Amino acid sequence: MTTHSYASTLHWAGRTQDYDSYSRRHDITMGETRVVASADSAFRGDGKLPNPEQLVVAAASSCQLLSFLAVAALAGVEVLEYHDNAEGVMPDDQRPLRLTRIVLRPRIVVQGATAERVERLLHKAHEQCYIANSLTTEVTLEPAIEVR
Template identity: 50%
Template sequence: MTAPVHRYTTTCSWSGSTAVGYAAYDRTHAAAADPADTALALSSDPAFGGDPARLNPEQLVVLAASSCQLLSFLAVAARARLDVRDYRDEATATMPEDDKPVRLTEIVLHPHIVLAAGPSEERVRHLVEVAHRECFIANSLATPVRVEPTVEFVG
């Protein structure tokens, strides 16, 4: 029996005119991923002429890494019978323009994980590492993804 192959399809669309030159054309575009009902209105990073009120592709990559780690950790924790009560991540990424080709050179996830008392912090940190190894997005990126968790227990 062969393992299933998952396929993902997205659409991006833009219309307007670039005849006004690089500095003036509108970077706003739409993105969707069937079968999800929600479409996104995106732009480029404001440093490249984009609308700061809209998400940009670089932020989406960081969000994808953060979301995948969250989902992977919750799955690992649930299988280990840990009671996770809250998980909040403030992820960061670095993209230096003087390091060619310009790219995200590092993504750092900073999850703050709150759990019911019971497991040791060492066990939780081990499961964070397991989740990181199982994270589909981190495994798909050439950019290194680092996870620096803080762990808190509540009674």
């Protein structure tokens, strides 16, 4: 049995003299990639920078893409394009405060397969997506498929 391990490094420096003024900006390093992130502006962060909630949504979207491409390639389906406008929802009235739903909206262009077959493969990929399987948040698909 193989166990896969994934690491990141986070660094923050500053002073927490009071809640309103400390910096929420921090660096996240994954391999050779450094991402500067912050809290959402609703939580006194820098809205121009990615926040943890966006990173979770992006991870779910990326995992769905990679799972789908693998499933499609193994099924002999030629994928020409894939675009996703993913969205995570975090209602203020839920306790504990959390992402309650992530909606993935892949727009997929394929060649040489029916839309029904592509949708079946998309759902198969969704069942295999490591990130969606790791979350307690509901992750749903709203696909649009174009066949050329």
